[in-house]
Amino acid sequence: MRLIxxxxxxxxxxxxxxxxxxxxEDSQVWSLQYEEEFSTWMQSxxxxxxxxxxxxxxxxxxxxxxxxTSYALRAIFAFEHNLPFFIYSPSGERGDSKTINNRQSKWDxxxxxxxxxxxxxxEIGDSVGTENLAHFDTFPVAIKNISAxxxxxxxxxxxxxxxxxxxYNIKSINPVGTFDxxxxxxxxxxxxxxxxxxxxxxxxxxxxxxxxxFRKFRWPDHLGKGLSTIPLxxxxxxxxxxxxxxxxxxxxxxxxxxxxxxxxxxxTERLARSFKSVCVxxxxxxxxxxxxxxxxxxxxxxCMNYEEFDxxxxxxxxxxxxxxxxxxxxxxxxxxTEGSLNSVSPQIREFSEIIFQNKTVANTDLLAACxxxxxxxxxxxxxxxxxxxxxxxxxxxxxxxxEVRWGETSKGSTRCKRWY
Amino acid sequence: MSLFFSKDNKSLxxxxxxxxxxxNHSLINSPETLTAKDSLPPQGENECxxxxxxYSQLLQKGSLQTSLRFENIxxxxxxxxxxxxxxxxxxxxxxRQSFLVYLEDQQANxxxxxxxxxxxxxxxLKIEKAQxxxxxxxxxxxxxxxxxxxxxQTINDQLxxxxxxxxDCQF
Numbered sequence: 001m002r003l004i005x006x007x008x009x010x011x012x013x014x015x016x017x018x019x020x021x022x023x024x025e026d027s028q029v030w031s032l033q034y035e036e037e038f039s040t041w042m043q044s045x046x047x048x049x050x051x052x053x054x055x056x057x058x059x060x061x062x063x064x065x066x067x068x069t070s071y072a073l074r075a076i077f078a079f080e081h082n083l084p085f086f087i088y089s090p091s092g093e094r095g096d097s098k099t100i101n102n103r104q105s106k107w108d109x110x111x112x113x114x115x116x117x118x119x120x121x122x123e124i125g126d127s128v129g130t131e132n133l134a135h136f137d138t139f140p141v142a143i144k145n146i147s148a149x150x151x152x153x154x155x156x157x158x159x160x161x162x163x164x165x166x167x168y169n170i171k172s173i174n175p176v177g178t179f180d181x182x183x184x185x186x187x188x189x190x191x192x193x194x195x196x197x198x199x200x201x202x203x204x205x206x207x208x209x210x211x212x213x214f215r216k217f218r219w220p221d222h223l224g225k226g227l228s229t230i231p232l233x234x235x236x237x238x239x240x241x242x243x244x245x246x247x248x249x250x251x252x253x254x255x256x257x258x259x260x261x262x263x264x265x266x267x268t269e270r271l272a273r274s275f276k277s278v279c280v281x282x283x284x285x286x287x288x289x290x291x292x293x294x295x296x297x298x299x300x301x302x303c304m305n306y307e308e309f310d311x312x313x314x315x316x317x318x319x320x321x322x323x324x325x326x327x328x329x330x331x332x333x334x335x336x337t338e339g340s341l342n343s344v345s346p347q348i349r350e351f352s353e354i355i356f357q358n359k360t361v362a363n364t365d366l367l368a369a370c371x372x373x374x375x376x377x378x379x380x381x382x383x384x385x386x387x388x389x390x391x392x393x394x395x396x397x398x399x400x401x402x403e404v405r406w407g408e409t410s411k412g413s414t415r416c417k418r419w420y
Numbered sequence: 421m422s423l424f425f426s427k428d429n430k431s432l433x434x435x436x437x438x439x440x441x442x443x444n445h446s447l448i449n450s451p452e453t454l455t456a457k458d459s460l461p462p463q464g465e466n467e468c469x470x471x472x473x474x475y476s477q478l479l480q481k482g483s484l485q486t487s488l489r490f491e492n493i494x495x496x497x498x499x500x501x502x503x504x505x506x507x508x509x510x511x512x513x514x515x516r517q518s519f520l521v522y523l524e525d526q527q528a529n530x531x532x533x534x535x536x537x538x539x540x541x542x543x544x545l546k547i548e549k550a551q552x553x554x555x556x557x558x559x560x561x562x563x564x565x566x567x568x569x570x571x572x573q574t575i576n577d578q579l580x581x582x583x584x585x586x587x588d589c590q591f
Binding site: 128 | 489509510512514518520522528530531535537555560575581584589
């Protein structure tokens with residue numbers, strides 16, 4: 001009987017212990033060494049596009065948009081290294097609950113510590129946007145302190161007084177000073193898709209004002225405090241805003257590239273990179289246009305309401321694609337002006353001439369290099385796409401047919417309301 | 421190895437690396453850059469107090485043009501404490517108004533019980549209209565003008581944070 005009582009006491013004390021468990025116990029403290037390790041971890045294969053969607057991944061079930069991904073990556077690293085993870089409480093700081101952190105027991109219901117972590121991250125994702133990251137949980141960094149693990153954020157004006165904001169996580173910095181980034185979007189989150197990776201990203205939204213631009217996560221002790229309390233070794237600095245204002249967009253990002261590069265990028269490399277970026281984003285348009293087409297089909301092409309239009313229209317993304325083409329064109333013009341076109345690989349030079357100078361070059365397979373197969377039986381090359389974009393023939397309206405969306409025709413354009 | 425004590429001595433940060441050697445691709449040679457120390461807002465307590473007074477007055481008078489970026493309201497209705505949160509999520513084509521309702525448990529943990537986008541949800545509206553005691557109200561605003569782009573945060577109508585070009589104040 002005494003044995004049974006002791007056994008019951010042991011079981012009940014275990015139950016009490018586990019029913020108020022932290023997400024994880026932090027036995028370590030943040031340091032420069034751990035920031036270096038965070039940077040190394042970001043560059044590793046552990047951080048990959050399918051880390052939240054692969055059923056075999058321990059982090060399967062995490063579902064994030066752009067800001068959420070930044071929080072998730074930081075939380076996962078802290079979890080794996082028994083470090084504290086604290087963010088400013090998105091729902092308010094009344095009483096003792098000033099932060100969301102790893103020591104809280106509110107996710108006990110989820111089960112194991114990994115499942116509690118996933119639950120915590122998903123709840124954070126429901127509660128925050130880039131403005132939380134920008135105003136409370138990160139700080140701006142000096143140019144020389146930009147590294148893998150840093151975040152680049154921007155805010156731009158959209159139509160009708162709205163804003164578009166985004167956060168990219170820097171996975172690594174390429175030798176020529178471009179960025180390998182990993183991120184997500186609201187549309188990605190809604191569909192439960194893998195994270196998005198762009199290996200040769202050039203940022204082009206000039207951070208002329210705080211709290212945007214290049215940033216890093218604050219340590220728990222630095223939450224709610226001024227920049228001057230952050231150790232200089234971590235690189236707190238507002239220099240990027242002054243520089244962005246004085247240098248302008250092109251000058252600023254040229255300076256960034258130069259500062260972070262360890263090798264020079266040749267004209268060939270630059271043009272090849274521009275070509276690849278345009279190709280990747282042009283092909284990505286196929287998916288998100290198709291999402292709109294599918295929804296239109298499922299709803300018998302009923303005119304979309306504001307929410308549906310917001311989910312499936314593509315004006316900002318189409319504008320970004322146009323800007324990428326223009327950047328490619330500028331790179332080509334610059335190479336031409338500098339007299340370095342002769343050093344550019346013949347294939348890339350020919351592709352550039354076909355796209356931007358309407359040249360017809362024999363034995364050049366631009367279509368094979370980057371086919372835009374946007375509907376069954378139809379595939380166009382970048383030259384045709386650029387012509388349509390440059391003549392404003394593409395449609396961003398999700399009630400338009402696939403032919404109209406891709407500028408193949410304007411006949412039969414939708415009469416449904418264009419919400420913005 | 422040197423030891424660094426944080427301002428409140430509550431944590432210890434180890435710096436096995438010499439300062440500023442964190443990156444292999446390190447220092448910029450560009451003459452346009454500033455030193456890190458030079459490029460932090462030169463904020464003294466007096467400066468911050470002046471900003472606090474100035475902007476508090478403007479907010480009270482309602483003469484500062486602002487855009488509400490988020491609001492958190494904690495409301496006690498009977499024995500229950502709800503939290504209503506309004507903020508902006510980031511969409512591919514632009515921001516979206518988001519509305520959350522939380523219910524606090526016995527440990528004062530706030531658990532989400534309703535999420536809605538674009539418009540307030542049914543429960544949000546119900547709690548908003550219900551009779552109850554407001555325990556806490558937090559707001560975040562931006563003030564955009566030609567000269568300044570400021571972020572201001574109030575808690576229970578008291579200004580607690582101002583940040584922007586050359587301003588980095590917490591109260």
